[in-house]
Amino acid sequence: MMIKIATLATAALFAAPAAFAATYKTDQGHTEVQFSWSHAGVSVQSGEFTEASGTLDLDPENPEAASLSVTINTKSLSTGFGPLDNHLSSADFLEVETYPEITFVSTGIEKTGDTTAKVTGDLTIHGTTQSVVLDTTMTHIGPHPLGGAIEYYQGDWAAFSASTTIDHQSFGVGGFSTGPITIRISTEMKAQ
Template identity: 35%
Template structure:
């Protein structure tokens, strides 16, 4: 009888630790976007959205510092809401999408701050240039996705970069060099 109770307790502990294990999620390309905004001559703040997201998020609720993010977006999906500007952006003077079709972010360090807030440092690669950046991230939620029933996760992250650091310096300083970059992501377990 004692052996059976011990076996039941051991099984319960093992199943609990299995739930606590890190989960790897696949990025949902229909709900993951990079959004860039900048100053236009100091008069307005235009925005461009990049889609075509791919990648994974590995999240460990018990050890969030060991979490990892690896996401890319497709440059040729850029939508600035101005057709002529979209054409310019994919050209060689701007992002050169033919040679550098993706922008990527691969995390190197995650620091939890409590209240679902994190600093996520990683390598951002745009137009063949890689720079370390730190994003302020908020975990929006985890749980069962209402549509698929699979475990899901979502977060938003922001940072400010200088586009000239990535070889994109058209019209600087009149058109802002500082770009506010926001990543909004939804992902589901594989």
């Protein structure tokens, strides 16, 4: 249930209309890191991390050389049910007091289409680092559609969605398997 990650990475990947390299930073108000899992095969439960920050360095002329770094605050975990939040945050699972961050650092990007790519990177959860692959789709790059009306949105933006699955036990999280954890990310990032 941790993850999130990564997430964010993806924007990096696709060729874009801009003609220069830029550094993009996540917009917290338009970034979601969600995760879901099967509860003993009986139901599907979900949650999210509400605090995530990331930096993407992207040269539209060479998107496969982009780099992404993301940090997620594990204490921002929210399922909408306090007792479950407390349990997932405890030593039984994420141990958020000991491991306050989840990180993702990209190691490679492979374009798979005009707006899609596989972003490989090192995901660190609970002190354990493993390589994961995000299936990503670039949903926007360039001036924000709201930039002409709202000053905050002026400038260049990149946006993408991404998903992956992980085995939480391989990161030392949880005493038994619930099956794969599905992670979904959606973010807007503003050029600095």
